[in-house]
Amino acid sequence: MPKQFLKGNVSVVKGAILAGCKAYYGYPITPASEIAHAAALYFPRAGGTFIQAESEIAAINMVYGAASAGLRVMTASSGPGISLKQEGVSYCAGSELPCVIVDIMRGGPGLGNIAPEQSDYNQVVKGGGHGNYKTIVLAPNSVQEMCDLGILAFDLADKYRNPVFILTDGFIGQMMEPVEFPEPIAQEKIPEKSWVVKGTAETSDNVITSIELDPDDLERHNLKLQKKYKIIEEQEVRVEEYHTDDAEIVLIGYGIVSRIIHSVIDELREEGVKAGMLRPITLFPFPKRKISELAERVKFFLTAEMSNGQMVDDVRLAVEGKKPVYFYNRMGGNVPSMKEVHDKVIKIMRLL
Amino acid sequence: MNKILRKSNVFYDVYERRPGADKLTTTYCPGCGHGILHKLIAEALEDFGVQDRTIFISPVGCSVFAYYYFHTGNVQVAHGRAPAVGTGLKRANPNSIVISYQGDGDLAAIGGLEIINAANRGEGLTVFFVNNAIYGMTGGQMAPTTLIGQITMTTPLGRSVENEGYPIHMSEIIATLEAPVYVERVMLGDTKSIMHTRKAVRKALKIQIEKNGFSFIEVLSACPSGWKMTPIQGEKWVTDTMTKYFPLGVKKDISDTFEGRDFSRKNVEPSELHEVLDIKETRIDAEKIAPFIMKLVAEEIKIAGFGGQGVLSLGTVLSEMGMRHNYEVSWLPSYGPEMRGGTANCSVKISSKKIGSPVVANPTILIAMNRPSLDKFETGVVSGGLIVYDSSLIDRAPTRTDVTVIPIPATKMADELGNTKIANMIIVGALIKYLGIMSQEIVLDSIGDVLKRKELVPLNQKAILKGAEFIKNIK
Ligand SMILES: Cc1ncc(C[n+]2csc(CCOP(=O)(O)OP(=O)(O)O)c2C)c(N)n1
Numbered sequence: 033m034p035k036q037f038l039k040g041n042v043s044v045v046k047g048a049i050l051a052g053c054k055a056y057y058g059y060p061i062t063p064a065s066e067i068a069h070a071a072a073l074y075f076p077r078a079g080g081t082f083i084q085a086e087s088e089i090a091a092i093n094m095v096y097g098a099a100s101a102g103l104r105v106m107t108a109s110s111g112p113g114i115s116l117k118q119e120g121v122s123y124c125a126g127s128e129l130p131c132v133i134v135d136i137m138r139g140g141p142g143l144g145n146i147a148p149e150q151s152d153y154n155q156v157v158k159g160g161g162h163g164n165y166k167t168i169v170l171a172p173n174s175v176q177e178m179c180d181l182g183i184l185a186f187d188l189a190d191k192y193r194n195p196v197f198i199l200t201d202g203f204i205g206q207m208m209e210p211v212e213f214p215e216p217i218a219q220e221k222i223p224e225k226s227w228v229v230k231g232t233a234e235t236s237d238n239v240i241t242s243i244e245l246d247p248d249d250l251e252r253h254n255l256k257l258q259k260k261y262k263i264i265e266e267q268e269v270r271v272e273e274y275h276t277d278d279a280e281i282v283l284i285g286y287g288i289v290s291r292i293i294h295s296v297i298d299e300l301r302e303e304g305v306k307a308g309m310l311r312p313i314t315l316f317p318f319p320k321r322k323i324s325e326l327a328e329r330v331k332f333f334l335t336a337e338m339s340n341g342q343m344v345d346d347v348r349l350a351v352e353g354k355k356p357v358y359f360y361n362r363m364g365g366n367v368p369s370m371k372e373v374h375d376k377v378i379k380i381m382r383l384l
Numbered sequence: 385m386n387k388i389l390r391k392s393n394v395f396y397d398v399y400e401r402r403p404g405a406d407k408l409t410t411t412y413c414p415g416c417g418h419g420i421l422h423k424l425i426a427e428a429l430e431d432f433g434v435q436d437r438t439i440f441i442s443p444v445g446c447s448v449f450a451y452y453y454f455h456t457g458n459v460q461v462a463h464g465r466a467p468a469v470g471t472g473l474k475r476a477n478p479n480s481i482v483i484s485y486q487g488d489g490d491l492a493a494i495g496g497l498e499i500i501n502a503a504n505r506g507e508g509l510t511v512f513f514v515n516n517a518i519y520g521m522t523g524g525q526m527a528p529t530t531l532i533g534q535i536t537m538t539t540p541l542g543r544s545v546e547n548e549g550y551p552i553h554m555s556e557i558i559a560t561l562e563a564p565v566y567v568e569r570v571m572l573g574d575t576k577s578i579m580h581t582r583k584a585v586r587k588a589l590k591i592q593i594e595k596n597g598f599s600f601i602e603v604l605s606a607c608p609s610g611w612k613m614t615p616i617q618g619e620k621w622v623t624d625t626m627t628k629y630f631p632l633g634v635k636k637d638i639s640d641t642f643e644g645r646d647f648s649r650k651n652v653e654p655s656e657l658h659e660v661l662d663i664k665e666t667r668i669d670a671e672k673i674a675p676f677i678m679k680l681v682a683e684e685i686k687i688a689g690f691g692g693q694g695v696l697s698l699g700t701v702l703s704e705m706g707m708r709h710n711y712e713v714s715w716l717p718s719y720g721p722e723m724r725g726g727t728a729n730c731s732v733k734i735s736s737k738k739i740g741s742p743v744v745a746n747p748t749i750l751i752a753m754n755r756p757s758l759d760k761f762e763t764g765v766v767s768g769g770l771i772v773y774d775s776s777l778i779d780r781a782p783t784r785t786d787v788t789v790i791p792i793p794a795t796k797m798a799d800e801l802g803n804t805k806i807a808n809m810i811i812v813g814a815l816i817k818y819l820g821i822m823s824q825e826i827v828l829d830s831i832g833d834v835l836k837r838k839e840l841v842p843l844n845q846k847a848i849l850k851g852a853e854f855i856k857n858i859k
């Protein structure tokens with residue numbers, strides 16, 4: 033089997049290159065730095081460009097340039113760096129530029145620390161920059177998915193002409209697991225982009241811009257974007273379900289937390305508790321319908337997060353008060369233990 | 385002059401992108417420098433026959449709508465970021481001619497970092513820096529280049545050194561860098577000065593067209609509206625007042641000796657990518673692992689010690705070997721709040737079943753390489769578990785009575801092999817022998833695939849054998 037034992041941060045780079053990504057622009061930050069290290073090594077070798085940018089603002093604008101020129105392009109960072117990139121992400125969304133941004137979340141706010149957190153959810157999933165925009169957000173929970181969802185990210189970015197985030201935490205970036213890499217995507221499989229600006233006669237009538245001076249024009253542009261997001265919500269929701277078929281209790285988590293929940297479900301099942309897990313693989317589009325369906329038949333939900341409760345807001349919106357939504361969290365770089373999550377479930381069960 | 389007066393083919397005949405009824409005139413005020421500089425650039429692009437190859441970057445400022453006019457590829461960008469966007473454009477298509485056109489607020493204030501670094505990298509860009517000593521677009525606020533005493537909307541009493549500092553000399557700053565090929569400050573005043581600017585524009589573009597070199601042309605330029613002057617007063621102010629603060633002339637020119645830059649990327653076929661990315665098949669010997677495939681394994685291992693003891697690699701070797709026996713494996717390093725005082729630890733799971741959480745809270749096996757690690761993790765070991773510790777470094781035995789304890793003088797044994805650092809591999813050898821969940825032969829055979837430093841393979845193999853021997857003797 034062509035398995036390799038790798039860090040998540042390395043896996044995402046190899047996957048990206050196999051997906052035809054030709055440029056990496058980034059600024060180092062723990063716990064995302066191995067992405068830059070691997071990119072510096074592999075992009076030039078693979079016929080791509082690597083530049084260590086002067087800042088995350090510069091990096092995302094280099095991405096803007098490369099995407100305008102039609103390349104598959106990526107950048108990566110963590111909390112503080114993602115904050116800086118938001119201006120550029122808004123421009124990419126406005127100009128409808130496909131690109132992939134990896135966020136290996138760390139503790140915040142401010143400088144926080146380098147341990148894993150999930151506190152960038154709001155700034156990534158809700159569109160942390162200005163304007164009425166959305167980015168597609170994929171949330172890998174394994175080293176294999178760092179590769180697989182990384183590849184998917186480029187396809188979705190091109191398909192919708194939209195920035196796509198890979199949102200995960202320090203643990204998924206830092207941990208090593210076996211990965212199986214697919215065959216590289218053939219150049220013909222990457223969609224032709226007629227709208228790009230490449231410095232050629234055929235593209236010299238093209239313009240990449242996010243300005244619309246006239247309010248009616250800008251409203252039309254916004255409506256077009258909203259329509260696109262709606263299609264994405266209808267077509268691109270991805271989830272992993274574990275024992276939800278007969279579940280009376282559903283735990284919801286993404287990234288490293290979903291791995292912990294997975295193990296907790298096994299324990300609970302052994303104890304005879306009918307628990308299941310719903311893991312959003314896409315955070316935008318959020319699996320609203322799926323959660324709403326589950327709300328019809330489960331007793332309660334428990335969302336576990338390494339944040340002050342950012343995703344749980346979306347869970348509550350989807351549940352619409354039909355069933356209780358409980359919340360368990362750790363912050364500051366602490367990861368909820370299996371025991372903590374397990375005990376929380378038992379405690380809620382006693383309450384009910 | 386005739387040529388300048390005729391509208392260049394590089395401009396659209398009709399400015400369809402301009403909203404409203406007027407599609408024939410530009411958005412610039414009478415006497416504005418932007419319009420003149422646009423003409424000089426368009427004319428040069430036409431003469432050099434590079435219209436199709438050109439990508440014009442419209443900044444944020446009064447020239448934000450340059451893409452209404454230039455019939456080239458156009459990219460409109462965020463305030464100050466043109467040199468970064470230009471970097472991405474140029475590197476993507478090194479054959480394109482990329483123009484970064486920026487105002488003084490755009491380039492010298494908000495985009496200060498981007499221009500300095502693009503210049504310093506020597507990107508193959510041509511930068512036109514329109515210094516009009518004011519923010520034209522937003523209604524006449526101070527720019528970093530606003531002159532001392534100059535009245536603007538945000539310096540109503542005139543710019544003062546005490547509060548705002550001195551006007552910034554961008555050309556002089558850029559000229560101190562090694563990579564820029566040609567840096568000149570010119571002005572748009574009388575016809576003669578315009579003709580001189582024309583020459584500088586052409587030279588700068590040529591340097592990109594022929595050699596992919598970075599050039600920087602600062603153009604002192606009138607903003608009659610922002611300055612509240614007539615066009616004639618504006619031209620005079622550029623000529624008489626601005627040039628006193630901003631001396632004209634070539635600040636740097638190495639175009640004669642500059643050999644050119646090559647931004648082209650390597651051509652690599654998709655079929656070559658697996659090799660290029662070091663994606664290799666992991667050898668799994670079905671015959672040799674056959675005795676192990678029925679084993680029910682669920683080990684949760686915590687490995688801890690000082691940084692430098694090879695704690696993390698002890699973990700990766702165990703996991704990689706587990707993978708070669710078709711077990712599910714995961715490895716998670718300590719980092720963040722745990723990583724203090726030079727200690728390191730990692731969590732390894734080796735299992736016959738799919739691994740959920742990679743976090744090891746209660747290890748079935750603790751490998752303690754130093755005293756603090758034993759102190760910290762001993763209590764967490766599951767009842768019936770195993771503690772392996774380096775008895776040459778740890779001066780106490782574990783107190784737990786419900787676990788198996790194996791003291792190994794690993795560091796001492798490593799010293800006997802001539803390398804203290806190999807203690808971790810002695811433990812690998814011992815553990816594999818003790819657990820019996822892996823083939824020693826496979827471990828010895830594949831250790832070379834796992835190690836980065838191939839010259840150390842024989843030593844590592846010796847250490848593994850020594851560790852195994854140790855277990856054999858105590859069993
Ligand atoms: C991030 C951001 N901050 C502020 C602005 C508002 N703004 C638009 S143009 C401009 C100043 C432009 O001045 P300059 O670069 O000198 O160009 P000029 O209009 O003088 O040619 C400012 C501050 C903006 N568009 N974006």
Ligand code: SF4
Nearest residue numbers: 412413416446520607
């Ligand atoms: S405000 Fe100044 S810079 Fe802007 S168009 Fe008018 S004269 Fe030109």
Ligand SMILES: [Mg+2]
Nearest residue numbers: 487488518520
């Ligand atoms: Mg200005």
